[in-house]
Amino acid sequence: MFAARKILSDIPRFTWRYMVARTFKVAIVGAGGGIGQPLSLLLRQSPGITELALHDLHGTKGLAADHSHICTRCQVSGYEGEGELETAVSKSDVVVVAAGMPRLPGMERDHLMAANGNVAIKVTNAISVACPHALVAFITNPINMIVPAAAEILKAAGTFSPERLFGITTLDVVRSKTFIAEHMQISPDTVNIPVIGGHAGKTILPLISQCQPHFKGNASDIEKLTCRIQEAGTEVVKAKAGKGSATLSMAFAGAKFVDSLLRALNGEEGLVECAYVASDLTDAPFFASPVELGKQGIKRYLDLPNLSESEKHALKKLLPVLQQNAIEGQLFARNSTAERIKKLSN
């Protein structure tokens, strides 16, 4: 527990000013969308990236032309359509997947599986052929099901490494830092807090008892903040009134997470991020928790932090939900593979 606290407090701030020994190719799938576009702009400023491949069904050639006028050394190229997907991700060190539909008001993230599950599976198949050693980070919702589905596809292809597959849950940490800082009237930069579980409603569990600096507030403040963090995605969906979900904050969070992956690939030590990954920390096969990053992806799973009584209770309630989400994701992938094989044999 103490070690986890120490490392969390040592996380460097998100800044693009650092030295790199190596540079990398990063591919963004879904680069033309509301998250993909700002994500590409943030990532091209990273000293760790010299090649940025933008893939989407259409529009990325124009985005690449637009990018090409920016005076940083990163080379950006655009790839369009399913036919160019493998070329886009080929030889990537990191692939970030933001492709898919956003939520509309009244929808839960789970409702997106029918639309986004197949997208994630196509992308995972392409990754498994064209860059099987890449670190793969999903933004596409529902994260709680998409990551188990992707794992299933990679397992069937013989290219699954648990330490290289991530669901990005950084936005839950970013929101926790922001809302807690507002409450405590301090700078969000100074707040560190682990967020565990998953990335939907009550499966998002911010461990306010472990907040640094120590949280100042009563039980009712904790309950209100926890609820706001859990419903923050829906807050944006409602505010956008039918025009999608969080894009800018998600791009910021995605860029922060990819920055940590790249720093770790470059040999920087002690980088800890919370992410939704294959895990045996709890009874759920996929679980978001703090992991230390290294040159191969996950270097070490940190132990679960100490939990307050109410956090223990919330964890007990969310685990069956995550177990069920994982089963649904895995079944979706198996059915989709069976259908693909049937089509090929007809």
Ligand code: LMR
């Ligand atoms: C978020 O947390 O903002 C995203 O997962 C998008 C959504 O549907 O809420």
